[in-house]
Each structure stands twice: as structure tokens, then as C-alpha cells.
Amino acid sequence: MQFQATGQLQPQGWNTFGPVTPAAPPPEPITRPVSVPRHASTYWPVLAIVAAYFVVYALLRLRLREGSPERQLADRWLWCWPSLYSGQACCIYNLIFSPIILVIHAFRIYIPSCLYIYCWRMYWLLGGCCSEFFEDKEFPPCDKSLGKVGGDSANATSGKKDSNIVWVRAMHFSRRDGPKPSHPTLGDSFMCLFEGKIEAQDILQGALGDCWLLAAMATLAEHEGAINSLFTECCVQPAGKYSVKLFDPQEKVWKVITLDDFVPCIADPRDQPDGAARNADGMPKAMYAKPHGKEIWVMLMEKAFAKLCSSYAATEAGITEWAISAMTGGNAWRYERQGSTWERLDLVTQKSKDKRACAFKPNDEKHTDEDFFKLLRQYHRQGAVLCCGGVQDAGKKLGLVPKHAFSLLQVRTVNLSWHSDEYLRMVQIRNPWGTGEWKGPWCDGSSLWEKYPHVKSALGFANSDDGTYWMQWEDFCQLWGYVGCVDCSSNIFSLRPPLLPEANLASPIKACMLGCLRFWCLCQGPRHLFLSHEASDEHIASQVYQRSFGCDPRGAYCRLCERDMVHIDGDELIQNG
Structure with missing residues (x-):
């Protein structure tokens, strides 16, 4: 069969076999953003501002x-x-850089101490057998270091002891059963340098007339980090060697007192392992400062002052303000009550072989009872260390001890109830004996605590015979002769890691974590960085300590609801204004 051409043209886009599909256009090239280096001139506004x-x-x-x-x-x-590092720059700089500064301080406070303790433990576990027990040749455990001790004339029951004395290491007061090791051994002793929180109740006076010194320790113990910052060590040392930092008011320099842990104890005529008489708990009877539980820092601190002053006898009959100054490095003064006014006297040191040689120089600062309470409250909130003494004869009938030094722990105002605008002025005092308390209104057995539960709760009252008691300011003014004051600095460098049991293997890590928790979540870090206080012995203007509200190192305060001050005498309520 033959096909004949029709002579007709094919439509455009068609071929012999059908329509032709047009070719797809070529794909467009893919372009990516290219980063072009920014020219230096872009930064010229910043550079201009800095210049x-x-x-x-x-x-x-x-x-x-x-x-x-x-x-x-x-x-x-x-x-x-x-x-900027201490938080004292202008507010703009502090606001911008405070996150970085706080992180640096948190690392500085908690991390190195944690690592140091573990390295220290590793050393004693691996190399302790190569060490020897330390004995201080400059202040040896002998009668020369004791001196001629007269005893505490204010306390007949714990005055001078005629018993023979034997020296016992503090770390051997309580130890594991078995013979004593021939070389320092980690974990042999159950004693600890600090047991839990450092507090005034840790101080118990013995047969030494150094109530002025122990009262200073007790009032300083209420300031967190103040006592443990004086010790180079943070736990019991297997070798019995300690270093305590004290300030020499005569030379105006800090000195490191190196000492061993031998402390004088009452000897027992019977054949005891160490020749010392024993308490009911089995521990030796310390002659002077006594251990509270199993902590030894009070005995070591007392011995450090004895070495500084050349003997234990040289620490009798002193001035509490001097002792506080030696532990803080601050200037000291006192207010004596003359008639109805409080007059200031400044403590000045004197050049002498006696390290404690000092005297009080009159000052022209004077205050009424009402004005002086507000001033003391200001000092207390700013972190000053306070003490008191000079009990009048009338106070002896109410349980107070004349010719004795006491710690002034708190100066507070408290409303009678949460909705009342009537308030009390209260002060908390402690006897360094650890017993012997005030028997007047608001004493431990007073019915006023149950009658006014809000006062009891606000002041944190606890009914225990520990030498600590509350008094109303009006009663204090009638029965006491003077108040001592040493102002202390409070800043970010005052923070220390919290104290936890030494025997626990995880205590350093727990202390680090707990410290960081308080630092950030409880705002300890920002508060110490920005609400710091620099110690000063300058006069405080009346408009400063009479403020009704504000912020200070203890936090925010408001006294606008305190309108009517009252005095409670037993079960009677007397309106004073």
C-alpha cells in the first residue's frame, strides 16, 4: 500500500507522532547570603563615647x-x-556588672574551700604516718604558761581551784577506743573544732577570771563568720597544731598565734589513762573554758589570748571592749550612765609590756535614755559588737552579778500583738558562765511570755537556763552602769561557707551547695554586696538612727506602726507615752 502526501502542514508544536512538549526553562541559580565583614567605622559611636x-x-x-x-x-x-568588686561603685555600674561580680564572689567563697578540705583529707590519709604531734615550745604545757591564777572573784563556785593540773590534748577529750596512735591519725578523735552553728551558748566559763574575754567571744559569736574567720583551720587537726589570727591594738597589726591543743584539766588522784578527772559524759574536766558538747574552739581561743598576753593569769580582770577589738581590729568605746544621761568614753591603747594596757578618754557625746536606745539599735543592726556591765547593787537581788562582764546580744523593739501600735523596747543579755539569769519581768519563768504570745514569737524566746535572758530597756537603764561598743565592717568578704559535721565525708560538698543556695535564693550575696557597712567610730547623726524605715545590713525595716511605747511591770501595764 502506498501513502500519498496530502501536502498539508503540521500544526506548530506537533510532530509526526503527536504534540511536542515544550522544554522546561533552565533552573535559576541558587544564591546564598554572603557575610560581609563589618567595617570598623560601624563601631565609631561606641568608641566616641568611651573616648x-x-x-x-x-x-x-x-x-x-x-x-x-x-x-x-x-x-x-x-x-x-x-x-566595683566590693559593690561600692555607683549604682549604674553595680546594676550592669553585678551578675558577673556575684558569680565571681560565689566561686571564690565556696569552691576553693571545698577543694581544700578534700586535698587536706587526702594528705592525712596518705602521708599522716610521716607526721608528728605538735607541741608549742614557746607556750609549753607547764606551770609557766599558767602563771599565778587568782580565779573568778565574782563566782565563788567556779573560782580558783586548788586541785593539781594535768595537760590534756583537746582532741583526746573524746576518741576511739583503744591505745592512742603513735602518730597523727585522721578520724581518731570525735572532737570537732566547730559543732554546728557558732553561738553564744558555746561559751562556758571555768575557774579563770576572764569573764571579760568570754563575754567578748559570746557577743562576737552572734555575728556569722566572725569567729571562724579567725582560725586558719576549719576542723580538728590530727597533729594538734592551730593558728589563730588576733589584732594587736598597740602595734596596730594582725598577728598569727600558733599554738598546740594542750589545755589544763583537773587532775584525778586515781590512776586514769591521762591523769584527768572525768565528767559524767566521760570527758576530762577542763580547768578553764569548757567544751560545749564536743567542740573545742572556745578553749583554743582562750589559749591564744593567754599566749598573746604571756600566760593564763595575765588574762584575768580585763576590759571586754579590748578583747572585741583584738578579734575584729576595730576601734572601741563605751557609754557610761551618769545620772540620767549616757556619756561616751573612747578606748585608747597605751605603750607598755602589758598587751592589754589601755584607758578610757572622755568624749563630749551624750544621750538620754530614749535617744541612747535608738542609737544602740542602730549599732546593733549595722553589725556592731556590744557588751555591758557595771551592775548596780539593786540588781543583785534580782539575779544580776556585780563586777562582772556580760554580752549584749540584741537590741529590739516588738509590738504587743500583730495588730497593736504599742511596743516594747527589749535587750537580750548573756552571762558567760552559761547560767545565772535575771529574775525580774520577762525572765525565763515569767508569765508575761504566755500573756503576750506575739512578743514570745517575735523574740524567739526559749525557756532554758543557759545564761541568756531578756530585759526591758527601762529596767536595764536602772540597773546597769555601762555599754561597750566596737563597730565592725559587714560586706561580701564577711561571708563564709556554712559549718557542717566534720566527720561526714560529703560535708564539704553539702556546705558548698547550701552556701550557694543561701547566696542566691536567700539573697545573702546581693545583700552583703550592696548593703555593706564600713566600721567607723565617728558620731552618728540623730536623723540617721531615728529613721522610721529603710534598708541596712540586716535587711529592710519599718517602724511606722510603733506609736506608743509601753513598760510592763509584772502583770501591770503602765503607759509611758
Whole structure:
């Protein structure tokens, strides 16, 4: 069969076999953003601001006179970088850089101490057998170190002891059963340097007339970190060697007192393993400062002062303010009650072979009873260390001890109830004997605590014979002769890791975690960084301590609801104004 061409043209887009599919257009090239280096000129506004900052500050330093108020203001707002680390820079700098500064301080406070303890334990586990027990040759355990002790004349029951004395290591007061090791051994002793929280109840006076010293320890113990910062060590040392840092008021320098842990104890005529008489708990009877539970820091601190003063006898009959100054490095003064006013006397040191040589110099500062309470409350909230003494004869009938030094632990105001605008002025006092308390209104057995439960709760009252008691300010003014004061600095460098049981293997890690928790979640870090206080013996203006509200190292306070001060005498309520 033959096909004939029709001569007709095919439509466009068709071929012999059907329509032709047009070719797809070529794909467009894929383009990616290319990062172009930013030119340095983009930063010129920042550079201009920084340059202007330095130029303005340089011109102000050249034009303003050194020490002038304008120069100080310029330094405060333009060149306060050195104060940034301590939180004392201007508010703008603190606000911008505080997160970084707080992280640095948290690391500095908690991490190195944790690592140090584990390294210290590893050393004694691996190399303790190569060590020897330490004995202080400069202050040996003998009669020369005791001196001629007179005893506590204010306390007949624990005054001078005629018993023979034997020296016992503090770490051997309580130890594992079996013979004593021939070389320092970690874990042989059950004693600890600090047992739980450091508090005034840890101080128990013995047969030594150093109530002034123990009262200073008790009041300083209420300030967290103040006592343990004086010890280079943080736990019991297997070798019995300790270093205590004390301030020499005469030379105005800090000294490190190195000592062993031998302490004088009452000898037992019977044949005891160490020749010492025993308490009911089986521990030796310490002649002077006694251990509270199983902690030994009080005995070591007392011995450090004895070495500083050349003997135990040289620590009798002293001034409490001097002891506080030796532990804090601050200036001291006292207020004596003359008639109805409180007059200030400044403590000045005197050059002498006696380290405690000092005297009180009159000052022109005077206060009424009402004004002085507000001033003491200001000092207490700022972290000052307070003490008191000079009990009048009338106070002896109510349980107070004349010619004796006491710790003034708290100065507080408290409302009679949560909805009342009537308030009490209260002070908390402690006897360093650990017993012997006030028997007047608001004593431990007073019915007023149950009558006013809000006062009991607000003051944290606990009914126990521990030498600590509350008094109303009006009664205090009538029965006491003086109040001592040593102002202390409070800042971010005052923070220390919390104290936990030494025997627990995980205590350093727990202390680190607990410290960080308090630092961040309880705002201890920001509060110590920004609400710091610098110690000063300058007069405080009345408008400062009479404020009704504000913020200080203890936090925020408001006294607007305190309108009517009252005094409670037994079961009677007397309106005073």
C-alpha cells in the first residue's frame, strides 16, 4: 500500500507522532547570603563615647582641686571601677556588672574551700604516718604558761581551784577506743573544732577570771563568720597544731598565734589513762573554758589570748571592749550612765609590756535614755559588737552579778500583738558562765511570755537556763552602769561557707551547695554586696538612727506602726507615752 502526501502542514508544536512538549526553562541559580565583614567605622559611636568618657574625666581631674567635694563627686561617678568588686561603685555600674561580680564572689567563697578540705583529707590519709604531734615550745604545757591564777572573784563556785593540773590534748577529750596512735591519725578523735552553728551558748566559763574575754567571744559569736574567720583551720587537726589570727591594738597589726591543743584539766588522784578527772559524759574536766558538747574552739581561743598576753593569769580582770577589738581590729568605746544621761568614753591603747594596757578618754557625746536606745539599735543592726556591765547593787537581788562582764546580744523593739501600735523596747543579755539569769519581768519563768504570745514569737524566746535572758530597756537603764561598743565592717568578704559535721565525708560538698543556695535564693550575696557597712567610730547623726524605715545590713525595716511605747511591770501595764 502506498501513502500519498496530502501536502498539508503540521500544526506548530506537533510532530509526526503527536504534540511536542515544550522544554522546561533552565533552573535559576541558587544564591546564598554572603557575610560581609563589618567595617570598623560601624563601631565609631561606641568608641566616641568611651573616648569622651576618658577626656571628660581627665579634664575634671586637672581642673578640680584635690580633695574638693566636686573632685570627690567626679571620682564617685566617673572613676569608681576599683570599688566595683566590693559593690561600692555607683549604682549604674553595680546594676550592669553585678551578675558577673556575684558569680565571681560565689566561686571564690565556696569552691576553693571545698577543694581544700578534700586535698587536706587526702594528705592525712596518705602521708599522716610521716607526721608528728605538735607541741608549742614557746607556750609549753607547764606551770609557766599558767602563771599565778587568782580565779573568778565574782563566782565563788567556779573560782580558783586548788586541785593539781594535768595537760590534756583537746582532741583526746573524746576518741576511739583503744591505745592512742603513735602518730597523727585522721578520724581518731570525735572532737570537732566547730559543732554546728557558732553561738553564744558555746561559751562556758571555768575557774579563770576572764569573764571579760568570754563575754567578748559570746557577743562576737552572734555575728556569722566572725569567729571562724579567725582560725586558719576549719576542723580538728590530727597533729594538734592551730593558728589563730588576733589584732594587736598597740602595734596596730594582725598577728598569727600558733599554738598546740594542750589545755589544763583537773587532775584525778586515781590512776586514769591521762591523769584527768572525768565528767559524767566521760570527758576530762577542763580547768578553764569548757567544751560545749564536743567542740573545742572556745578553749583554743582562750589559749591564744593567754599566749598573746604571756600566760593564763595575765588574762584575768580585763576590759571586754579590748578583747572585741583584738578579734575584729576595730576601734572601741563605751557609754557610761551618769545620772540620767549616757556619756561616751573612747578606748585608747597605751605603750607598755602589758598587751592589754589601755584607758578610757572622755568624749563630749551624750544621750538620754530614749535617744541612747535608738542609737544602740542602730549599732546593733549595722553589725556592731556590744557588751555591758557595771551592775548596780539593786540588781543583785534580782539575779544580776556585780563586777562582772556580760554580752549584749540584741537590741529590739516588738509590738504587743500583730495588730497593736504599742511596743516594747527589749535587750537580750548573756552571762558567760552559761547560767545565772535575771529574775525580774520577762525572765525565763515569767508569765508575761504566755500573756503576750506575739512578743514570745517575735523574740524567739526559749525557756532554758543557759545564761541568756531578756530585759526591758527601762529596767536595764536602772540597773546597769555601762555599754561597750566596737563597730565592725559587714560586706561580701564577711561571708563564709556554712559549718557542717566534720566527720561526714560529703560535708564539704553539702556546705558548698547550701552556701550557694543561701547566696542566691536567700539573697545573702546581693545583700552583703550592696548593703555593706564600713566600721567607723565617728558620731552618728540623730536623723540617721531615728529613721522610721529603710534598708541596712540586716535587711529592710519599718517602724511606722510603733506609736506608743509601753513598760510592763509584772502583770501591770503602765503607759509611758
